[in-house]
Amino acid sequence: MIRKVGQIMLYVNDQDKSRDFWTEKLGFRIVSEGSLGEMKWIEVGPADAETSIVLHNKELVARMSPGLNLGTPSLMFFTDDLDRLYGDLKNKNVNVGEIVTMPTGRVFNFSDDEDNYFAVMERQ
Incomplete structure (x- = not known):
């Protein structure tokens, strides 16, 4: 039986630039x-998290595994302090959307340097 999500594969155009964004x-x-060989991977994640993101070279993976879905996964991250994170990302010139209130909590979207969009929800 599956008991947790271990890794999420994220296929990117520039692994080093993407690593720098996430870190x-x-x-x-x-x-x-x-x-x-020519396959390189970079695994990143929040401190003490059980799930991580593995950054793979999109072009290389497409060559090695034709037909593989290389689209960006829809990821929802959780934070204890949405306002602080929102302000921090804006100060670092990260493209962030407006904070909206959903039935499940406040949330905003952000994108990485390759225009892949992700979301963050406040969870206490």
């Missing part, structure tokens, strides 16, 4: 980096 602007840590 410098979102405060994620590098969990691991590695390569096997």
